[in-house]
Amino acid sequence: NAGVTQTPKFRVLKTGQSMTLLCAQDMNHEYMYWYRQDPGMGLRLIHYSVGEGTTAKGEVPDGYNVSRLKKQNFLLGLESAAPSQTSVYFCAPRDSSYEQYFGPGTRLTVT
């Protein structure tokens, strides 16, 4: 979706390293979500935000932190990466009709 960008597209980390994934939207939506996608598991909600300066935990928040300092951006941080965090990460703002707009994803491998 052209209105949602995710940076980086790919990343390989060693166990214990840290990194930040950036999600940026140009659609001015209040809600934003971070998901991880693993084979056979669908998408699982990590954290979400209902507006600038607010964040909340989703289904699988352990090992992740988030920040929403600006309405357009939603950052997902891994302080100490573990192999179990190898996954594809998707960000999705949503509009008032509950439709979500997914970014292209970040493929993360932790060795």
Add this chain to the structure above:
Amino acid sequence: AQSVTQLDSHVSVSEGTPVLLRCNYSSSYSPSLFWYVQHPNKGLQLLLKYTSAATLVKGINGFEAEFKKSETSFHLTKPSAHMSDAAEYFCVVGKQSGGSYIPTFGRGTSLIVHP
């Protein structure tokens, strides 16, 4: 609590034949329901959504879904499959919780289309 079950992990059809992807949900409230499609190595795209208006919902690319409250189902159908329909499909149920909207995804159904 809410949950969503996609009854088939894989569905295989021949091109030109009908498609049925099954989804059952559980929710304490009148839910909003969605189907998203994901083509290989892509993000997800909305196919269609139900938000308490008409029970038969039409989406993009000839897909439609029917909300059946008595059966707690929201199955996705298409009369005639096309090769380009081969993808992963996700059923999503969402509900309001404590002032926040929380979506829950099914595990996905992989649609395989044979020539």
